[in-house]
Amino acid sequence: MTVSVDDELRALAPQVLGTLIRRYGRFDACEDAVQEALLAAALQWPAEGVPANPRGWLITVAVRRLTDQFRSDDARRRREVAVFSLESPDVLVSENDDTLTLFFLCCHPSLSEASQLALTLRAVGGLTTAEIAAAFFVPEATMAQRISRAKQKIKQAGAQFAMPPPEEQAARLQVVLQVLYLMFNEGYTTSSGTALQRSDLTAEAIRLTREVHRLLPTDGEVAGLLALMLLTDARRPARALPNGTLVPLSDQDRTLWARPMLDEGVALITATLPKGPPGPYQLQAAIAAVHDEAPRASETDWLQIVGLYQLLARVAPNPMVTLNHAVALSMVKGPEAALHMIAPLDDDARMAKHHRLASVRAHLLERAGRREEAREWYALAARRTTSLPEQRYLEGKAAALRSP
Structure with a gap:
């Protein structure tokens, strides 16, 4: 499968799944049908070419798979099958984009962080169970069980495929952003194994965060998270020597940093910060920007970074913030204070x-x-x-x- 086809399928996956869930309900059945449609496209499109209406093609194939699945169910599904058989999949193709609603569903508060992450990668990211399992160094069967339990838990919770009420949206959005943040961090510094980083996982986290930013362009924390990812991932080419040896930030060859990604991140956080009280992702992005704008490590504005960490410690105190704050403080007041x-x-x-x-x-x-x-x-x-x-x-x- 070519890269262009792969990118198109990943972008279309949540749109197609959202369309099916909105029409038919049953998250688990719809998600399985979409995965089969994605597999069919992965096999056919490289050889036969991308269809004129790729989204409609995927919806048509997914609806057929869904119909076949219900036909194999017991008698109480027969009326649903009759409806599916009479309904043209073309009527489902609309301009509505349910991706954000799908994000909220996958990050339902009834699920654990691990389940939210797995389900988001599967349903919104379009990754296969095998790909997700490989990303987190667990057997495919283990990941399949985790995803299956997550689907069942959503069903048992009675979750509806609809945007949460306004009073819940901010809290649910924070869960979505936390899942994307965890996904990026796991890719940038893998928690276990022989590889320092997983560029495929960081790329997927950035792609999905871009999608949320497209859907919520005025949200400062969404913009802040995207900027943080870009500013951090820009350093990836200099993080390790060819033999895999880790290179700390202070010793990195800054000429290797990805300048277009760095410039985009700086521009994004510069435009976002003045618009309102900064949240934790915006503050972390601002800290990353100060690091990235220094031509040499010795020219880092540590006093500004300490000030930003003081703000971050008030907005979102946690032990990792304290550790990073201490490192910055040591550069201003010495190691004993830290x-x-x-x-x-x-x-x-x-x-x-x-x-x-x-x-x-x-x-x-x-x-x-x-x-x-x-x-x-x-x-x-x-x-x-x-x-x-x-x-x-x-x-x-x-x-x-x-x-x-």
Whole structure:
């Protein structure tokens, strides 16, 4: 399958699924039918050419698959089959785009974060179960069960294919953005395995966030998240050496950064920030922009970054914000002030055994000249991470601090 066909199918998948669910209900049956239609297109279009109306083609094939599925069901489905058989799929083709409604359905609050992520990738992203399983290093059967349970839970919750009431939309949108944020982060720094990053997963997160931004162009946090992804992913070409060795931000060759992506991200967050009180994604994007605009690491405006982290800590306090804030603070007030800032995280159950806390403490201790303590914390961080590239990097840092 060519890249152009693949891109078109991914873009059309949520539109086709939204059309079927709106007309027929039954998320699980409609989603299975759309997946079969996508597979048929993947096999036929490269050889026969993309049809003049690709969306209508997919809807027609999906409706036929849905009809076949109901024909194999028990007698109580017979009346539905009769309706399907008489109805032309052409009547379903309209200009309505139900993608945002589909996002809200996949991110239903009754589902866990893992299930929301899997279902979004499947239903909105158009990825196969095998592709999603590979992205998260789990067996295909495990991922299939997760997706199946998610569909059943949505059904049991009585979720309707409709936009949430206005009073719920803001909260539900935050779930959608959180799922996209998690998807991007998992692709940018994989949580386990031999690869540092999964460019296919980050690309999919950016594509889907662009889609939400297209549907909600005036929402500042949607724009902020898209800008954050662009500004972060722009550094990807410089994040690792050809042999896979991780390169920290301070040591990266900035001439390798993707300039068009960086420029787009800076322009987006620059246009968004003045429009209202900034949310957490906008603030993170602003921090990324300050980093990316510095020609050299030594020219980074750390004072501005510390100020932005102070705002972020008030808007959305969490342990990871504290860790990153501490690193920035160390560049302004020294490592001892930063060590004092992260000390309370030892009592935080979410962070006490996280490799990031150990690695940040090691970095700060190294900057403070406390080499032996730093070596021990780097070694501990290496044992705690499940990412092989990170493990090798941390082991290398520990080894470099051994006494001669």
